[in-house]
Amino acid sequence: MATTDYDVIVVGSGPNGLAAAITLQRSGARVLMVESRPQIGGGMRTSEVTLPGFLHDICSAVHPMAMGSPFFARLPLEQFGLRFAWSEYEAAHPLDNGKAAVLARSIQDTALGLGADGGAYTQLIKPVADHWNEIASDALGPFSFPGHPLLMARFGWNALRSASMVAKRFVTPEARALWAGMAAHSIQPLTNIASAAIGMVLSAAGHRFGWPVPVGGSQAIGNALAAYFRQLGGEIQTGFHVTSLEQLPSHKAVVFDLTPKQLLQIAGDRFPAGYRRQLEKYRYGPGVFKIDFALDGPVPFTAPECRKAITVHLGGTFEEIALSEQLAASGKHSEAPFVLFSQQSIADKRAPDGKHTGWAYCHVPNGSTKDMTEIIEKQIERFAPGFRDLILARHTMNAVEMENYNPNYVGGDINGGISDLGQLYTRPTLSLTPYRTAATGIYICSSATPPGGGVHGLCGYHAANVVLKDIF
Structure with a gap:
């Protein structure tokens, strides 16, 4: 032998x-x-892709799932230099009226900011956050008989619905928009069955562990x-x-x-x-168009809450985001896409003194080569007038270039x-x-x-x- x-x-x-x-x-x-x-x-991976001294996360950036992973929780990674940084809010979602909904670490604070929808939000997310340790292994694994069947049944009752169906629980623009941004991380039409799952998981992880970098x-x-x-x-x-x-x-x-x-x-x-x-x-899903920004200062969001959140979801109302996700999935480019924006440098020094970094992507048809730079920057400028004046340099990757960088991102599909x-x-x-x-x-x-x-x-x-x- x-x-x-x-x-x-x-x-x-x-x-x-x-x-x-x-x-x-x-x-x-x-x-x-x-x-x-x-x-x-x-x-x-992290690299200086714009200017010397500006550190940019090439792909993944913010890590609620790393904090909530039952596997990572068992590892002594802090002994090998791994540390995390948090912002005041876990995520923020601005609207055109100058207001913003926020995902705060506290469910109570998040619910309070959602006004009339605070109770509906709490009813949806609190059971997942409270019982994360019991359901995480079942929810984040292969199909099998759950260890906590009643808890999983309660989770699945909502998670296996479409994000659009769950959105009907909410009546305020703020709550509907916040939910849209969470669910859009699924990178699929919000009308798809089970598109609610990722929104529930990410929201609950934010309350349990935060959205750190x-x-x-x-x-x-x-x-x-x-x-x-x-x-x-x-x-x-x-x-x-x-x-x-x-x-x-x-x-x-x-x-x-x-x-x-x-x-x-x-x-x-x-x-x-x-x-x-x-x-x-x-089957592979929509791709992404990604931009890294070297900035001359902090992003001047109109809503002050957005200046205190590493992650900012840009796209306006639930209806606008749902439309942009549907277009990407059907092979079309949105002129006003959902933009996932991160400003890691407000919590972790990633740039020279007084400077900042920005990280942004939008969803595009799989295999797209369209340059979305102008469209993404317009969406950021919509909620942060003067943003373009801060850009010192940028680095872009279309969906095909994303796959060239990492072959696992087939057609730019990062999932x-x-x-x-x-x-x-x-x-x-x-x-x-x-x-x-x-x-x-x-x-x-x-x-x-x-x-x-x-x-x-x-x-x-x-x-x-x-x-x-x-x-x-």
């Missing part, structure tokens, strides 16, 4: 690849992680995870671009932190025809595949163990598996446990 160089090889060093590698290494496996780029991290940039999360993995005895090799299984050293199992598109390119010939067809039918009802739990295939492919020893752990997109590591954690059960 031939000697095995490694027990498991993990291909890709995003949060899920790192989580899988750590879980396997902690369980006694000998693990090698390979990454095609010179730097580990996947969507957790890592000190020094998102790269700090990747660096801490990698340092912990190495301390456990794991090995990392960067600059290793995998195009076939034959490139890899001897192993018992390989775990891919890649989407079905890349998995097929590398290992498609190992799969039976039926499984290949399922992967080929996997690794649309999370509608058809793929919420059945990603990438219909299976009780979606992390196990149809080929012995080959597994997938990317955000194309449950629970989907976000920096939480849970796709990798669940995949690693399947590997351990199968191989060890």
Whole structure:
């Protein structure tokens, strides 16, 4: 019997690849992680892409799910330099009348700001926030019989509805707009069944943990995870671009932190025809157009609350946001899109003294090459007159360039595949163990598996446990 160089090889060093590698290494496996780029991290990378001294998060920026992840909670990442910074408000949503709705850390404060809708908001979100520890493992994992069935049934009653249906609970423009911004993180039409789930989860996570940023940039999360993995005895090799299984050293199992598109390119010939067809039918959602700004000062939002929130949702009313999300999903570009804007430097120094950084994206059709710079800046200027006068430099990436930067963002889809009802739990295939492919020893752990997109590591954690059960 031939000697095995490694027990498991993990291909890709995003949060899920790192989580899988750590879980396997902690369980006694000998693990090698390979990454095609010179730097580990996947969507957790930070770089000076505009001007020297301005640190920009290239992909992920704000991390409520990292704080709320049952997997990350078990890791001693603070020992490896990981620290977080919070703003006064977790998120803010301005309207044209100069007012803004806010997601405050306190449910009571959030509800108070929503006036007549405070009770409806509390009734929707408080049970999720109060029972996060009981339902997180069930809500953020593969389909299975829940450990707390009554709590999950209550969560699912609303989460499996469309965001548009849940919006009917609210009567004030502020509450409807705040809800629209939360639900729009699902990157799909707000009329889709189950589009309410991400809005509920993100709101509840904000109340439990906040919406912080890592000190020094998102790269700090990747660096801490990698340092912990190495301390456990794991090995990392960067600059290793995998195009076939034959490139890899001897192993018992390989775990891919890649989407079905890349998995097929590398290992498609190992799969039976039926499984290949399922992967080929996997659906990707809208892409994003992203801008990083170097700014000469803080963003002059009209609503003062927006100056105190790292995350600002721009797009006006529920109806406006719902329309822009529907257009992106149907292959059209909105002239007034929902813009997710982050100003990390109000809480964490990311720029020279007196200067600031800005991070913004809007949703566009998958594979779009349209330059949305003018449209995004117009939306920011709408709620922050004078913003354009502060721009010292900008760096843009259209949806195709996003995929070129990170092949997991197929067509610019940063969620690794649309999370509608058809793929919420059945990603990438219909299976009780979606992390196990149809080929012995080959597994997938990317955000194309449950629970989907976000920096939480849970796709990798669940995949690693399947590997351990199968191989060890």
